Amino acid sequence: MATISHVAELDAEPCTGCKLCDLVCPSGAISMVARKAVIAPEACIGCGRCVDRCPERIMWMTRRPEPVVKTVAPDEVDQAAVAQLLARAGLEPKTSVCVCTLTPASEIAAAVVKGARTLEDVSEMTGMRSGCGIYCVAPALRILHAAGRDMTPPRGHRWYPCTVALWDVSDEVAAKYPDGFVDQDRAAFDPAHRYGPLEEAAP
Amino acid sequence: MTHSPALMPPSFMPSVYGPDLRAHVANLSGMTSVGVDELFPSIGPAITSGDPNDLDRVVEATRAALASVDMSKIGPDDSVNILASEHGFGLMGGEPYAAMVKTIREVVVERTGCRDVRLRLAIYRGFQEADEVREHFGFDEAFDGKVKGLGPFDRGVEVETVVGPLYLVKRAFDAQHFIHAYYDDPREMYFNRLLYKSFKSFCMSYARFETRSVYHSLFGNRSGSIIPRALFDSSFIQEKYVFSSVLRTSPAGVIGVDATDDLYAIDRRITASHLATYGRMQRLFQRIEDCVAVWDGGRWGYYLHAGGVIFGVLLTNNYDSFDLDQPVVAGFLQVPDAAVNFTRNKRIKGIVVNQAWVGAGIPYITMPFSTPMFVVGSDQMAMWQEDSANPGLAGRASGQPGDLRVDAPWPPYDALAPVKCVQRGGDVAARVSVRFDELQVSIQLVLRMLELLPAGAVRIAMPASVATTGELAIGLVESWRGPVMVALEPDGHGGIARCHPHDPSWQNWPVLEHAILGNIVPDFPLINKSFNLSYSGHDL
Numbered sequence: 222m223a224t225i226s227h228v229a230e231l232d233a234e235p236c237t238g239c240k241l242c243d244l245v246c247p248s249g250a251i252s253m254v255a256r257k258a259v260i261a262p263e264a265c266i267g268c269g270r271c272v273d274r275c276p277e278r279i280m281w282m283t284r285r286p287e288p289v290v291k292t293v294a295p296d297e298v299d300q301a302a303v304a305q306l307l308a309r310a311g312l313e314p315k316t317s318v319c320v321c322t323l324t325p326a327s328e329i330a331a332a333v334v335k336g337a338r339t340l341e342d343v344s345e346m347t348g349m350r351s352g353c354g355i356y357c358v359a360p361a362l363r364i365l366h367a368a369g370r371d372m373t374p375p376r377g378h379r380w381y382p383c384t385v386a387l388w389d390v391s392d393e394v395a396a397k398y399p400d401g402f403v404d405q406d407r408a409a410f411d412p413a414h415r416y417g418p419l420e421e422a423a424p
Numbered sequence: 425m426t427h428s429p430a431l432m433p434p435s436f437m438p439s440v441y442g443p444d445l446r447a448h449v450a451n452l453s454g455m456t457s458v459g460v461d462e463l464f465p466s467i468g469p470a471i472t473s474g475d476p477n478d479l480d481r482v483v484e485a486t487r488a489a490l491a492s493v494d495m496s497k498i499g500p501d502d503s504v505n506i507l508a509s510e511h512g513f514g515l516m517g518g519e520p521y522a523a524m525v526k527t528i529r530e531v532v533v534e535r536t537g538c539r540d541v542r543l544r545l546a547i548y549r550g551f552q553e554a555d556e557v558r559e560h561f562g563f564d565e566a567f568d569g570k571v572k573g574l575g576p577f578d579r580g581v582e583v584e585t586v587v588g589p590l591y592l593v594k595r596a597f598d599a600q601h602f603i604h605a606y607y608d609d610p611r612e613m614y615f616n617r618l619l620y621k622s623f624k625s626f627c628m629s630y631a632r633f634e635t636r637s638v639y640h641s642l643f644g645n646r647s648g649s650i651i652p653r654a655l656f657d658s659s660f661i662q663e664k665y666v667f668s669s670v671l672r673t674s675p676a677g678v679i680g681v682d683a684t685d686d687l688y689a690i691d692r693r694i695t696a697s698h699l700a701t702y703g704r705m706q707r708l709f710q711r712i713e714d715c716v717a718v719w720d721g722g723r724w725g726y727y728l729h730a731g732g733v734i735f736g737v738l739l740t741n742n743y744d745s746f747d748l749d750q751p752v753v754a755g756f757l758q759v760p761d762a763a764v765n766f767t768r769n770k771r772i773k774g775i776v777v778n779q780a781w782v783g784a785g786i787p788y789i790t791m792p793f794s795t796p797m798f799v800v801g802s803d804q805m806a807m808w809q810e811d812s813a814n815p816g817l818a819g820r821a822s823g824q825p826g827d828l829r830v831d832a833p834w835p836p837y838d839a840l841a842p843v844k845c846v847q848r849g850g851d852v853a854a855r856v857s858v859r860f861d862e863l864q865v866s867i868q869l870v871l872r873m874l875e876l877l878p879a880g881a882v883r884i885a886m887p888a889s890v891a892t893t894g895e896l897a898i899g900l901v902e903s904w905r906g907p908v909m910v911a912l913e914p915d916g917h918g919g920i921a922r923c924h925p926h927d928p929s930w931q932n933w934p935v936l937e938h939a940i941l942g943n944i945v946p947d948f949p950l951i952n953k954s955f956n957l958s959y960s961g962h963d964l
Contacts (some may be wrong), residue, residue: 227810245577269783269811270577273551282810316758318641353549355576356756359637378579381591383634386642387757390650394586398653400619402646402748409751410644410759 222292223322223348227267231280233257242271242280244377247350249341266291266344266351291348295327298334306330310360310367311388311416318360321352329361333368340365340380359383367419388416430455434474434517436722437560441550441781443804449720449778460676460731463708467701470677474516479523482678486527486669489683493667500537503599504666509629510547512607512671513557514723520678522561524671525605529567532603542570544596546629548724549575550783576633583661585654591632592655597664604668604687608694610702611727611734613745614753615645618698622670622691623652626661641756646748656687670694674701675732699746705731709741716774725780726788741769773868774798782811796868829902836873852954862904892916905929905957929957 229250231242238256250264251271258271258280272280295303307314307330314327324347332346340361344350349357363384366372372382387406395403407414430450438445449455460467471481498504506528512521529541543563547553554573558564563571572595580591596602606625610616616624627639627648639651655661669683670690674697682690708731717735719725727734737745740754752759777799799805829837893916901908906928915921936955940948 270549273549273783274577284810313758313760317756320756355549355633356637356640358634360641362634363642378577378632381580381582381632381634383589383591383632383638384642385588385590385638387644387647390587390647394650394654397586398650401650401653402619402644403650406644406647406751410757412760 222290222324222328223266223319223351224288224290225265225267225348225351226285226288227269227282228262228265228285229260229267229269229271229280230283231258231260231275233259233279235277235279237277239276240377241274241276244379245270245274245354247341247354248345249339250345263289264345266348268351268354270354291346291351293328293331293335293346295331298331302334303327303330306334306364306368308415310364310419311386311411312360312364313410316360319347319349319352319357321350321357322348324349324357326360326364329357330364333364333370337365338370339375359386363419384419386419389418389420428457428459431457433721435476435519437513437518437556439550439556439722439781440552441783442722443779443801443807445722446779446801446804449718449776460674460705464675464701464704467674467676467704468679470674470679472516472520472678474519474677476519479519482520482523482671482681483527485681486524486683487531489669489681490528490531493669493683494685495532495535495666497666498532498536498538498601500539502536502538502601503540503542504532504538505542505544505596505599505602506532506605507544507546507596507602507625507630508605509607509625510545510553510557511609511611511727512605513561514721514727515607515609515671515673515729516677517722518557518561521607521671522563524669524681526563526566528603528605528669540570540599541567542572542599543567544602545571545573546593546596546625547573547575549577550781551575551577574630576631576636578632580632580634581660583655583658585658587650587654590627590635590638590651590655592626592630592635592660593632596630597660600664601666602664603666606668607671607673608682608698609673609729609732609734610698610737612736613702613706613733614737614740614743615640615755616649617645617745617748617753618695619646619649619748620653620691621698622668622687622694623649623656625652626655627652631655644751644757645753645755646751672697673732675705676701677732702732703746705733706737706741706745709733709738710744712738712771714771714773716776717772718776718778719780720778721780723781724788725775725777728780739769739772770864776800777804777808779804782807796865836876852951855954888918893921903927905932927958929959932957 236257238253240253242258243251243253247268247270248264248266250261250266252259252261267282269282272282304314307326312318312326314325316326317323318326318329328347329343329349332343335346337343337346340358343361343365349361358380362380362382363386366382366384374381387403387410390403395401432450433448436445461469471485472478506525508525512518515521525543529543532538532541545554545557547557558571574593574595576593579594581594581597582589583592604625606622608622610618610621627635635651639648643651667683667685668687668690669681671678672680672682672694682693684690717738719728719735721728726736743750743753745753774796775798777797799808893914896911896913898909898911908928909926911924912920913922932955936952936957940951943951
């Protein structure tokens with residue numbers, strides 16, 4: 222859950238249509254219409270990255286009249302499906318996938334069960350990525366991957382399909398890096414040996 | 425031990441990410457500094473104070489280290505990127521690191537005749553930081569304008585590694601060769617545990633955000649060391665890699681430069697040196713009892729140095745980072761049933777933000793929820809309040825919605841800005857933690873109130889009531905359970921006609937009904953008492 226108190230705005234007149242803001246937007250809130258950026262305020266999660274990115278300095282953040290709460294509540298989706306998806310992805314439900322908003326893995330999975338098809342959908346539904354925009358991405362992509370979503374990256378460099386986890390490391394790689402603590406970390410983070418490589422488990 | 429005059433923070437790089445330069449805390453009367461050499465005589469002296477006037481020793485050390493490095497891969501018509509990373513510019517004001525980077529270029533040009541040596545500045549998440557760095561440190565002049573910034577959101581390049589495809593930032597490697605220009609301060613030693621620390625840039629500074637996320641979020645902080653090594657060992661990197669030059673540090677400061685093409689060898693030397701020097705400093709930090717931390721520098725507060733280690737080390741210093749038998753010191757990947765892996769040093773009684781950048785997102789999010797933060801200056805506070813990347817932090821510094829002492833303050837809270845204590849676990853442990861955190865904050869509030877106690881009579885008579893019949897007064901007070909409302913209707917004779925008190929138990933009893941579902945009967949009393957709701961509404 223994230224409480225979004227800001228929204229991005231811009232002065233479209235001098236916009237050159239460079240798309241840099243669009244490419245760094247985590248929630249797909251920016252589109253290009255007639256070579257000008259257009260912001261969908263309802264989809265903006267207030268991270269401010271577009272404002273910092275804009276080379277023309279024609280964007281700014283403004284406070285919303287009322288904060289918007291982005292969340293997918295547990296009772297909105299089938300909790301058994303959420304648990305199954307997280308087991309496939311190898312993530313503990315309580316893990317704060319987005320450490321900036323403290324959005325747990327269970328909520329990301331709930332968003333996917335509810336119908337999120339892309340990383341942008343997940344961010345728009347949960348407010349994930351409204352902080353640093355960095356460290357939550359791989360676990361969220363991994364949950365989407367585990368749900369069998371299309372992992373073809375969008376055009377540009379919005380995100381790349383990168384989901385390798387501790388559970389995917391092969392015996393050969395573990396042997397190549399014998400001081401890589403692969404077995405020890407697996408024992409610490411998955412004492413019940415419930416998790417395995419994603420490819421084998423994906424539906 | 426002698427008390428030296430307070431050392432001034434290092435030189436300051438103006439930035440859009442922080443407030444203008446203000447008076448340093450070290451300028452306050454009575455401030456003093458303790459030298460690392462006095463604490464640990466075995467830790468040798470630094471070669472530079474960071475002052476631009478004694479950087480020639482860094483230049484000499486760089487030249488001496490590079491003398492034996494093989495640069496034969498680089499031809500005069502080739503292109504070479506020198507890769508520099510952002511935290512180097514936070515070490516002693518950044519001048520020593522900048523001097524090493526510039527000297528690397530000079531030596532490469534002298535030795536190889538190469539005419540196309542570029543600088544690539546890897547920064548964190550501020551898109552304007554690279555331009556600020558290039559201007560402040562004069563890199564445009566030193567590199568004939570061949571300087572570009574890069575960050576985690578820039579276009580990527582797929583790199584095949586033994587753990588599968590990972591993504592680096594394309595611009596970092598847009599030359600035939602590259603030189604890894606690094607620094608060795610242990611910084612986030614609770615994450616990297618000094619395991620192949622010299623390789624970390626390959627999965628962080630030079631990497632796309634997906635790769636950074638894999639390293640931090642899908643591996644433990646011991647097994648994570650595979651990721652930077654897999655990248656460094658990839659054919660993509662090895663075909664372009666020429667050598668590494670590392671600014672060496674100890675808690676005393678910059679102690680030299682190490683350069684070779686064998687990064688594994690540098691890493692072993694660094695680890696040995698760090699265990700001998702920073703290990704002592706970590707122990708010392710663990711022994712510090714009650715303390716107040718002051719952020720007073722030109723960069724992210726979390727990464728500001730004291731005694732060679734960053735504030736983040738003091739903050740997470742509950743465990744021995746160097747004890748590799750301990751699987752988790754701090755980390756994003758979590759063990760079952762452990763909701764939070766960011767521990768905090770409860771002996772930090774307060775954080776004074778005199779000067780620091782905003783907008784970091786993480787790591788500021790790992791800041792303690794219940795440690796009072798004091799932001800100096802309304803201009804700086806405004807930056808924190810408008811910082812959309814850290815929506816909660818200003819809240820934690822000045823109270824969050826849900827605490828009447830902040831939302832609708834009455835004396836003395838209007839002048840004290842109490843800190844809201846928050847846990848997100850939602851279980852018994854979380855509620856108990858909130859109580860303990862609130863106790864801490866309350867004790868601090870009480871002590872502060874005692875200091876602020878005004879002079880005057882201890883007791884005065886209440887003024888006679890002027891309220892008349894038909895008026896209604898509603899008072900809201902923050903109690904330990906939450907807001908208590910009292911509605912009063914006066915009778916016009918100084919008495920009360922009607923009264924309605926209401927405490928939050930009313931709203932919370934149904935919550936208890938949900939909280940116990942699925943639990944065993946013997947746990948009911950524990951769960952019930954963790955709410956500790958009022959039965960009658962009269963024991964408020």
